[in-house]
Amino acid sequence: MSRSEGPLSEGPFALPVPYAITRRPDGLFIEWDTEGHAWLYPARPLRLACRCASCTDEMSGRPLLDPAQVPSSIAPDSVALVGGYGLRVRWSDGHDTGIYTFERLRAACGCERCRPASSSGPLVQQPDR
Secondary structure, eight states: OOGGGSGGGSSTTOOOOOSEEEEETTEEEEEOSSSSOEEEEEHHHHHHTOOSTTTBOTTTOOBOSOGGGSOTTOOEEEEEEETTTEEEEEETTSOOOOEEEHHHHHHTOOSTTTTTTOOOOTTOOOOOO
16 A cells, blocks of 8 residues: 555545655655646745744744745755654755645645645745656
């Protein structure tokens, strides 16, 4: 049984679970299934979208991270699973406390299949395998 066919990806309370995650210098390429449902989440917008307590005010949700402090050359140095629900990225600027949930990443997917449901938020970019 592949991860995309596991119990968390079935039923009425299904959580999105990627089939494959590829760390690239320009971001994270996530394949949501084996039939071409995939999207590139570009590095800098993904880093700027971090919702950890260092980057976002916990009470107001106001961003604390100054975009001018995040270089255009930011890259993911490593990616690790957090439970069965998300990813922790260690960035080239040393930051590694944010958790990117699969639910949030899937909601930002901008592929043909997801585009009508996508908010076209800061995590969306045209895929480039």
